[in-house]
Amino acid sequence: MIHKNKTIHEGEKVVQERRMDYECDVCQKTFSKKNNLTVHKKTVHEGRRDYKCDVCHKTFTLNQSLKIHHKSCAKCQKSY
Ligand SMILES: [Zn+2]
Numbered sequence: 001m002i003h004k005n006k007t008i009h010e011g012e013k014v015v016q017e018r019r020m021d022y023e024c025d026v027c028q029k030t031f032s033k034k035n036n037l038t039v040h041k042k043t044v045h046e047g048r049r050d051y052k053c054d055v056c057h058k059t060f061t062l063n064q065s066l067k068i069h070h071k072s073c074a075k076c077q078k079s080y
């Protein structure tokens with residue numbers, strides 16, 4: 001019983017302390033993680049597309065997007 005209550009309390013604490021500490025100096029959008037702000041600025045304000053598919057030459061803003069592409073792209077799957 002005690003353990004259960006403790007878990008709930010800690011869960012609330014995490015939500016309350018979740019701050020948005022990183023603000024974009026261009027559009028004032030805030031982010032909880034510095035990395036999210038860096039990616040935001042790169043992709044939204046600089047239009048960077050650093051991740052490229054070697055097979056079909058599509059470009060992506062995020063490594064994650066390229067990974068998803070590899071899984072869904074029929075052309076890519078043939079070459080592996
Ligand atoms: Zn911004």
Ligand SMILES: [Zn+2]
Pocket residue numbers: 053054055056057058069070073075076
């Ligand atoms: Zn591809």
